[in-house]
Amino acid sequence: MGVAKYTKNEKDEVLDVVLQSGIHIKPVYTQKDLEEIGFDPVKDLPPPGEYPYTRGIHPLGYRSREWTTRQYTGFGTPKETNERFKLMIAHGQTGLNVAFDLPTQMGLDSDDPFAEGEVGRVGMAVDSLLDFEVAFNGIPLDRIGVGLTINAVASVMLAMFQATAEKFGYKKDRISATPQNDILKEMVGRGAWIFPVRPAVRLIGDTIEYSMKELPRTNPVSVCGYHIRESGCSPVQEIAYAFQIANAYIEEVLRRGHSIDDFVRGFTFNLNVFGNLWEQVAKFRAARKLWAKNLKERYGAKDHRSLLLRGIFGGGGYGMTKAQPENNIIRGAYYALGAALGGAQTTALCSFDEAYTIPTPRAALLSLRTFQILMEEIGLRDTVDPLAGSYFIETLTKQMEEKMIEEMKRIDDMGGMVKAVETGYVQKEVSKQAYEFERGVQKGDLIKVGVNKYVEGEEMEVELHEYRLESAEEQIQRLKEVRRIRDNRKVTQLLKDLEHAARTEKNVMPFLLECCKAYATVGEMTKVFKGVYGEFKEPSIF
Amino acid sequence: MEKRIRILVAKPGLDGHDRGAKVVAQALRDAGMEVIYTGLHQTVDQIVNSAIQEAVDVIGLSIMSGAHQPICEKLMKKIKENKLEDVLIVVGGVIPKRDIPVLQKMGIHGVFPGGTPFDESIKWIKEHLESRS
Numbered sequence: 261m262g263v264a265k266y267t268k269n270e271k272d273e274v275l276d277v278v279l280q281s282g283i284h285i286k287p288v289y290t291q292k293d294l295e296e297i298g299f300d301p302v303k304d305l306p307p308p309g310e311y312p313y314t315r316g317i318h319p320l321g322y323r324s325r326e327w328t329t330r331q332y333t334g335f336g337t338p339k340e341t342n343e344r345f346k347l348m349i350a351h352g353q354t355g356l357n358v359a360f361d362l363p364t365q366m367g368l369d370s371d372d373p374f375a376e377g378e379v380g381r382v383g384m385a386v387d388s389l390l391d392f393e394v395a396f397n398g399i400p401l402d403r404i405g406v407g408l409t410i411n412a413v414a415s416v417m418l419a420m421f422q423a424t425a426e427k428f429g430y431k432k433d434r435i436s437a438t439p440q441n442d443i444l445k446e447m448v449g450r451g452a453w454i455f456p457v458r459p460a461v462r463l464i465g466d467t468i469e470y471s472m473k474e475l476p477r478t479n480p481v482s483v484c485g486y487h488i489r490e491s492g493c494s495p496v497q498e499i500a501y502a503f504q505i506a507n508a509y510i511e512e513v514l515r516r517g518h519s520i521d522d523f524v525r526g527f528t529f530n531l532n533v534f535g536n537l538w539e540q541v542a543k544f545r546a547a548r549k550l551w552a553k554n555l556k557e558r559y560g561a562k563d564h565r566s567l568l569l570r571g572i573f574g575g576g577g578y579g580m581t582k583a584q585p586e587n588n589i590i591r592g593a594y595y596a597l598g599a600a601l602g603g604a605q606t607t608a609l610c611s612f613d614e615a616y617t618i619p620t621p622r623a624a625l626l627s628l629r630t631f632q633i634l635m636e637e638i639g640l641r642d643t644v645d646p647l648a649g650s651y652f653i654e655t656l657t658k659q660m661e662e663k664m665i666e667e668m669k670r671i672d673d674m675g676g677m678v679k680a681v682e683t684g685y686v687q688k689e690v691s692k693q694a695y696e697f698e699r700g701v702q703k704g705d706l707i708k709v710g711v712n713k714y715v716e717g718e719e720m721e722v723e724l725h726e727y728r729l730e731s732a733e734e735q736i737q738r739l740k741e742v743r744r745i746r747d748n749r750k751v752t753q754l755l756k757d758l759e760h761a762a763r764t765e766k767n768v769m770p771f772l773l774e775c776c777k778a779y780a781t782v783g784e785m786t787k788v789f790k791g792v793y794g795e796f797k798e799p800s801i802f
Numbered sequence: 803m804e805k806r807i808r809i810l811v812a813k814p815g816l817d818g819h820d821r822g823a824k825v826v827a828q829a830l831r832d833a834g835m836e837v838i839y840t841g842l843h844q845t846v847d848q849i850v851n852s853a854i855q856e857a858v859d860v861i862g863l864s865i866m867s868g869a870h871q872p873i874c875e876k877l878m879k880k881i882k883e884n885k886l887e888d889v890l891i892v893v894g895g896v897i898p899k900r901d902i903p904v905l906q907k908m909g910i911h912g913v914f915p916g917g918t919p920f921d922e923s924i925k926w927i928k929e930h931l932e933s934r935s
Contacts, residue, residue, distance in 0.1 A: 362815070362816035362817060362867060363816060365816070366816050366843070368816075374815075374816065374845065375816070376872060377815070377869040377871075377872030377873065378815065378816055378867060378869050381867060381868055381869060382817075382867050382868065446818065449819075449820075449821065450818050450819060451813075451817070451818015451819060451820055451842045451843075452816075452818045453818070490821070491820075491821045492821055492825075581917075582915070582916060582917055583917065615896070615916075616896065616898060617868055617896070617898070691821070691824040691825070691828070692828075694821050694824065694825050695824070695825045695828040695829065698825050698829075698920075699829075699920075702919050702920060702921075711917065719899055724898065727868060798841045798842060800841075801824075802827060802831075802837065802839055
């Protein structure tokens with residue numbers, strides 16, 4: 261959810277406002293506030309497109325290019341998902357973001373006993389290259405960038421995406437994939453992890469290293485403060501944790517002898533939009549500045565492209581409510597406004613029915629229309645960083661930056677993010693705050709319209725997406741067919757080669773590519789990794 | 803002294819969204835219960851085994867993926883096989899209203915969809931355990 265704490269007197273006058281990040285908002289801001297916090301227009305606020313990019317990474321912002329819209333999409337079979345992709349593109353969506361079902365995210369084939377009941381449920385089922393060939397059929401992969409929301413087996417899906425694109429005749433230097441590929445955040449929230457922390461981070465290193473050489477337009481990692489925020493942390497921690505996770509991946513690649521400027525521009529971020537509007541806008545502005553400084557000061561990056569915080573600012577899932585679901589349409593519009601005022605390059609919104617299940621086409625299109633209205637009717641393309649220079653926003657941006665630096669230092673003092681996740685520190689911190697937040701809502705200290713104020717009683721009926729059991733059956737039949745018609749001797753040999761590569765710490769990507777091309781399944785490739793790496797054990801936090 | 807209620811908070815299946823499970827675990831603990839949290843990606847067999855080993859009074863499942871029907875069917879089968887009918891079974895998470903009677907028919911005692919106040923579910927558990935003893 262994400263509302264600030266308000267203290268009022270008996271006349272309903274607001275006496276104090278405390279943001280989730282712990283910052284008190286004053287009733288009036290003046291020039292004096294900027295002076296007190298040490299705001300320096302030369303250092304803090306150069307024009308957009310100039311270091312440290314507080315005002316945006318492009319000199320002309322949305323004037324030069326509208327944001328990319330990428331609703332999280334996928335369900336049932338690849339064929340059903342392909343139809344939905346085409347529907348969204350026909351209605352003006354400019355990118356794709358693939359939702360995979362849980363068996364795929366967990367590296368299980370659709371006929372695995374543990375996959376039962378989950379095939380095609382929260383996303384598209386993928387077992388082999390055949391599925392990607394259907395899912396991306398007729399999609400112009402040289403024009404449409406594709407986000408792949410997959411983490412533990414992101415290396416497998418990136419290889420599969422490349423194999424698909426090549427089969428369709430696209431050159432590998434023309435395709436643009438953005439696998440999410442952020443395993444540390446899965447271990448903090450969201451929970452789709454398989455392998456232990458260190459080999460999992462090494463696999464991410466492999467995808468970054470490989471993309472740098474082979475897939476120049478691909479963004480091999482999208483670091484997600486998003487899910488950590490969904491799991492309960494504050495907006496300040498969202499950024500601080502995301503940056504420290506990114507630093508862990510950077511160090512994995514530096515360790516291999518590469519120079520920072522050779523790979524870091526492939527990093528993108530996935531950040532959340534729910535909560536107090538001003539806090540979100542200041543968060544994005546402060547984050548852009550801090551990321552640029554992090555790269556320049558900590559890692560000595562020289563290429564200006566290495567310093568740019570690019571990302572998808574969107575979602576807002578935890579702000580959406582089950583009660584009075586139509587209110588979520590309104591919330592989504594304000595969240596998207598925050599993303600635009602914060603200078604998002606790419607956006608997406610949770611749809612109004614997502615507190616129930618995955619969205620209907622009508623609900624998904626409403627999210628898309630929200631973005632189109634902002635850009636084409638309301639005036640968000642008119643000028644770059646329209647809130648710049650506001651006494652309030654600039655003060656808040658500085659305050660947020662200071663807090664982010666403190667929070668990052670806490671992780672540094674602990675020995676970095678890998679350690680902080682292995683020991684369960686971050687998980688514990690996030691979970692504690694989620695509990696406090698929930699108590700605040702239940703006590704009525706934090707207002708949520710329709711939930712603890714202006715309650716209507718009777719639950720509103722909404723049309724829901726229906727899960728088709730037949731989709732799972734069709735998927736399992738296709739998988740059996742693939743296993744029957746492929747060259748099984750070749751697959752066995754290629755899986756052995758993959759195992760050898762993993763054991764000898766070679767970059768596994770070229771081996772995965774060959775496996776995918778021979779129609780090895782996601783489950784088979786994952787099993788090889790499980791044999792070599794073992795599985796993650798959650799640290800106990802209670 | 804009153805016996806403390808022992809409750810197993812479990813995340814069955816593949817879904818990893820554990821904010822709800824962990825928040826509820828903390829609320830139950832603050833209400834004086836002994837909470838055992840299974841962690842993620844548990845099979846129904848693992849959950850039932852933990853329930854037996856820990857000799858719990860209550861099993862609480864948290865399910866967010868929409869797969870509550872197949873998971874609960876499997877669980878109730880195992881409960882019967884292991885003669886654990888005395889254990890109170892409750893389910894929380896993303897559970898549409900129309901599915902609540904379906905789960906209750908399977909033998910799930912209490913269904914608490916997301917947003918249920920802590921006080922309400924805690925009171926319900928205490929009252930139901932008392933009425934059984």
